[in-house]
Amino acid sequence: MKAENSNNNKDHQERLLVSYILSGGLFFGLGGLHRLYNGKIGTGVLWLLTGGVFGIGQFVDLFIIPNMVDEQEMRLRAKAGLSPLGVPLNQPAVATQLYRSPQEKLTMELLKAAQRRGGQLTVTQAVMETGATFAEIEAVFREMLKSGYVKIDNDPETGAVTYHFHELN
Structure with a gap:
């Protein structure tokens, strides 16, 4: 952000300098060039x-x-x-999805699947919901587990490893 502000300030200073130089065009019979440069076409032509x-x-x-x-x-x-x-306005949600990594997209799909299933998801259910491989699902679950977004447990009836998304209950 600081580099961007520095860049904007540099552009501003350059535009300001060019405007003052162009205003000196009056000495060559070309008054108003600075106005044309800054988008003031009507008054630029008048000048x-x-x-x-x-x-x-x-x-x-x-x-x-x-x-x-x-x-x-x-x-x-x-x-x-x-x-x-200089902050982008009205970015459609689709545009932001284009910049997501495959792992981020898979994480979003897993969260949606877990929400549909009451905040709990097994690896097999995740594979079926997303179409990703077991290895891909397990890798994402491991990252989520490290970050504290999920808790791991075994289903008392089937013994299947179940991931609990405590925020989605």
Whole structure:
């Protein structure tokens, strides 16, 4: 997060510097380039045609360029689907599932299966519910056991090893 903020700050500083350099275009008869660069097309064209509103508008802009830069960055972030802080907005649940590892997907399937079965699940039931192999199921159960998400016991009637998801009871 800190690196991302540093990156955003660097981009902001670069946009600010470019805006000030472009505002110097007035000396070459090109007032308003900084406005065009920051998405203010209408007033940018007006500044181009009038020499920065006879230099007065161009001078005033020297004080408001930072606000123009901020506004443009907000528009660009919104267009990219990001919050003002650069956090993705409105991510569909499907997109987040694409980035899950196979083990994470299997863990989710096991949790859903355990919930359907009253918070208890055997390895065989898990294999049947998910289609994964016994070895894959046992590996995920071992990780869950280490993390304290499940407790292990034997079914009193069948003797089968049963995993209890105490949060799903």
